[in-house]
Amino acid sequence: MHRWSQLFIPTLREAPADAEVASHKFLVRAGYVRQLAAGIYSYLFLGQRSFNKIIGIVREEMDRIGQEFYLPALHPRELWEASGRWSIMGENLFRLKDRKGAELCLAMTHEENMTEIARKELRSYKQLPQIWYQIQSKFRDEPRPKSGLLRVRQFLMKDSYSFDIDAAGLDVSYQKHRETYRRIFDRCGLKYLVIDAHSGAMGGSQSEEFMVYTPAGEDQVVSCANCKYAANLEKATSKLEPVEDLTAEGDGKPLEVHTPGQKTIEDVARFLGVSPKNKIKTLALMIDSKDPKSGRNTSRAVVVLMRGDHQLNEAKLATALAGKETRPMQEEEIRHLFGSPAGFLGPLGIKWAKNIADSNGPVLLVDKALEGRTNLIAGANKQDYHVKNITPGQNFQPTTYADLRAVASGDPCPNCGSPLRMDTAVEIGHIFKLGYKYSDSMGARVLDKNGKEVTPIMGSYGIGIERILTAAVEQSNDANGFWLPRQIAPFDIVVTPTNVADEKLKTTAEGIANSLESAGFDVLLDDRDERPGVKFKDADLVGIPFRVNVGKKVTEDRVEVVHRSTRQSQDVSIAAIVEYFQEVLGRAHE
């Protein structure tokens, strides 16, 4: 039996000064974790016990669809060169050298490692499909670790990888994961939602994230209360209300108008008596890159056109630019390209690249909301002048149209038109169809039925173990501490004799703890020689869902059961205590 007096559960009366979010404060105060350095944490007894329960659930569910591996965290450079990620990952990848000077890295995910195994070992379609998973530490040199365990540099991830002969097979593997993830998060007692996501730096097509609403989160989730639509802001769209175009003025050709000192969209719209919806917003950006051969830095201009009242979403922009990062143009660069100061920029008179791959000329990305619009107003590339009668595709040729617009809260849902809402959330899992990115670049091939060599198609799926605990704490806490769902709590029940100096209370509490334990519950006996107030406060703090107070009422053969989540208590006869918990814990999660 676990006796509190013998355990190391260093609870703190006050939260560390540098803890900001609830889960961070409470996990430290409750003695679950201690910080070692920025984004690096030690897990103590209670924390590890909770993680073990979470891992147990993950493993049990994953074993139903896949096979558990355990791969190294230390990888040779060559492995990452093979996929091209040695250079792509930049500073996020921890790198080191061994005694011989050979370069290594600490793995941030295991696509390369898994694909390497597949490449060497898989020969035939008969061996497919395969789903391989592991639960293991990942290392990422985050530019900014934060929020306790929410964003760290070393963390546990359940990562799995599927190999299929074709896209239909990948669909099956993907759906299996989707269902497994639902079971895992359900069993962990989390309230979560599944949303359409942006694939990020991993590449690939379809992708969904499992999110838990919390103000501590870092993601913006757009959702519709009416229908089931939910998406990451980076991916979300909304229905566009029809906009009335202006009628052509004069002969219908581009017409310069004098707009002295009118620089912002609002100023110009007001000055000309039109809506910002009829204006083109011109954003001037640059992509900086290093030429791998010469080592020289080169820059390429990217100009983005948005409807005047719309905002650019940078993740969508990055997708349109195949992941390349942009920065705002500097004053001289703007003058160089447009021949005009900022405030009067527009698309006319510049020879734009014909397509993204075309390196002749700057790129002109035009948001889809401008496609098909007519007689818009843009800057004239001339101080104090704007131009009317501009129609995209007619007066200028975009390099390409793309969805670049950020959805705003209140925009109409793309499915049903109801107002969309936006919430912050934390990502606890992510599943995506990788496609051929790794299998192709690393040369994994199998023979199909016809004896023809084909490239297996992959999927990749992750769960952040720590984030399950963190999300649970964020979801369920009050001024005194937090409570976990029984399935992931370090203990099911804490038995608290109010005074261990009283023999009767002490032995009764031990008896109760013993019988609960024999009945299969995970029990912690608070046998410390502390005043009741101290024990109650600690019990409320550490996340255990139920408490049995063994106090004065033992003379009436009764004890008090306290439900941490509701703070409600009720008297239960000592003889019936096991039955009571069998009944309560047999039901749904508390």
Place this chain on the structure above:
RNA sequence: CGGGGAGUGGCUCAGCCUGGUAGAGCACCUGGUUCGGGACCAGGGGGUCGGAGGUUCAAAUCCUCUCUCCCCGACCA
């Protein structure tokens, strides 16, 4: 990396402006009284004031450099 803040016993913080004995509460140890919501009394232990250099008779305090941590922005489980 840009911007903001903070480093003083285990924890939370005061002291710094205006240099001169390192302090409080909590925690810890001993003894006693107490015992249903973080008790009380008495005694006690514990600090290179993040580090280095400088100014000064004298530096936690002033100056320079540096390290670390937290928060706000671009990435992700």
